[in-house]
Amino acid sequence: MATINFGGVLEEVVTREEFPMEKAREVLKNEVIAVIGYGVQGPGQALNLKDNGFNVIVGQRKNSKTWDKAVADGWVPGETLFDIEEAAAKGTIIQFLLSDAGQITLWPTLKQHLAPGKALYFSHGFGITYKEQTGIIPPADVDVILVAPKGSGTSLRRLFLAGQGLNSSFAIFQDATGRAKERAVALGIGVGSGYLFETDFKKEVFSDLTGERGSLMGCIQGIFAAQYETLRRNGHSPSEAFNETVEELTQSLMPLVAENGMDWMYANCSTTAQRGALDWWKKFKDATQPVFDELYASVAAGKEAARSIASNSTPDYREKLNEELKELRESEMWQAGAAVRKLRPNA
Ligand SMILES: NC(=O)C1=CN([C@@H]2O[C@H](COP(=O)(O)OP(=O)(O)OC[C@H]3O[C@@H](n4cnc5c(N)ncnc54)[C@H](O)[C@@H]3O)[C@@H](O)[C@H]2O)C=CC1
Ligand SMILES: CC(=O)[C@](C)(O)C(=O)O
Ligand SMILES: [Mg+2]
Ligand SMILES: [Mg+2]
Incomplete structure (x- = not known):
């Protein structure tokens, strides 16, 4: 573990330098890693592990679109691709990567394959x-570990192919073998993580549910929609409103934030913009703070989990989500966005 100073707080993290791929391969050399589920995280993690030289098989429902996707990605039925139960039986490490609601349905079956060790x-x-x-209560004689890439499985794969990596958290819930930590860290390195920071299962889910409902996904769409509406109500064209709300952010300003922080992005904007942004950000913070506090409380009370389980367990959950995504896609703002994207010089 390396001790790193994060803004004045010292944290122990694992980097690829002190835990190289060679070491990860050594730790997992006798393991069969069964990746159960081939949705978004499944492909990213399974393919990265395979390309990094680990012994990986995939478990997926036969006669499904994702089974066909797995075949198209190079997994071979009967050799590296099996139905879920067969893969779970063969795996010494079972990566449970069904949707969180899907895990509940499969749990009674899956737990039968959790042999000691x-x-x-x-x-x-x-x-x-x-x-x-969820009813997910593992037997006491297995390790229960977590590696949570902080981003989409799609990005995990793309960044891996580009020679980069997403950061991930890792956690140990149960150490039955005395090897839980080295298994978790080796898997974290193997799936293509940048650096790994330690957490526990509860903190991981509380922060993750807050982040995706908040600034990463929910809040950002809310803020975009509000500003776009204000501009449109005041007579600005869709093109002007979209550029001033989204396109400039994703194409010009966020890459600068990613590169060197918020003050660096500000410093590369006009002094007029800097004055305004420095004056207004606190007002936005104050306005949204109560919403974030409400959100965290809802997560901590299990209400967000209940909502997610109820809505994602219905047989037509995918169609319903797709309908809502369609509504977003067909809103004027995102239709304007589609037109703007087509006009990008490299489109
Ligand atoms: N989507 C992402 O990039 C991220 C996901 N995660 C976590 O990774 C895990 C996997 O998430 P995703 O890849 O998004 O899952 P997903 O929603 O893409 O579903 C994964 C697979 O589960 C299958 N499935 C769903 N219900 C099933 C059932 N009842 N029986 C059998 N198969 C079923 C789906 O067909 C799909 O192939 C979850 O715990 C999620 O929270 C963590 C970080 C990011
Ligand atoms: C991509 C990710 O990490 C999320 C947003 O938390 C998720 O897909 O659940
Ligand atoms: Mg997340
Ligand atoms: Mg999440």
Whole structure:
């Protein structure tokens, strides 16, 4: 572990330098890693592990679109691709990467394949933390570990192919073999993480649910929609409103934030912009703080989990989500966005 100063707070993290891929391969050399589920995280983690030289198989429902996707990605039925139960039986490490709601349905079946000494791996603290709602209570003689990449499985794969990596958290819920930590860290390195920071299952799920409902996904769409509406109400064209709300942010300003922080992005804007942004950000913070506090409380009370389980367990959950995504896509703002994207010089 390396001790790093994060803004004045010292934290122990794992980097690729002190835990190189060679070491990860050594730790996992006798393991069969069974990746169960081939949705978004499944492909990213399974393909990265395979390309990094680990022994990986995929478990997926036969006669499904994702089974076909797995075949198209190079997994071979009967050799590296199996139905879920067969893969779970073969795996010594079982990466449980079904949707969080899907994990509840499969749990009674999956737990039968958790022979003593195996490791049960999650990429979210959801199933374990909200056990009253999920019923996921692992037997005491298996390791229960987590590696949660902080981003989409799609980005995990893309960044891996570009020679980069997403940061991930890792956690140990249960150490039955005495090897839980080295297994978790080796898997974290193997799936293509940048650096790894330690957490516990509860903190992982509380922060993750807050982040995706908040500034990463929910809040950002809310803020975009509000500003776009104000501009449109005041007679600005869709093109002007979209550029001033989204396109400039994603294409010009966020890359500068990613590169060197907020003050660096500000410093590369006009002094007029800097004056205004420095005056207004605190007002936005104050306006949204109560919403974030409400959100965190809802997460901590298990209400967000309940809502997610209820809506994602219905047979037509995918169609319903797609309908809502369609509504977003067809809103004027995002239709304007589609037109703007087509006009990008490299489009
Ligand atoms: N989507 C992402 O990039 C991220 C996901 N995670 C976590 O990783 C885990 C996997 O998430 P995703 O990849 O988004 O899952 P997903 O929603 O893409 O679903 C994964 C697979 O589960 C299958 N599935 C769903 N219900 C099922 C059932 N009842 N029986 C059998 N198969 C079923 C789906 O067909 C799909 O192939 C979750 O715990 C999630 O919170 C963590 C970080 C990011
Ligand atoms: C991509 C990610 O890490 C999220 C937003 O938390 C998720 O997909 O659940
Ligand atoms: Mg996340
Ligand atoms: Mg999440």
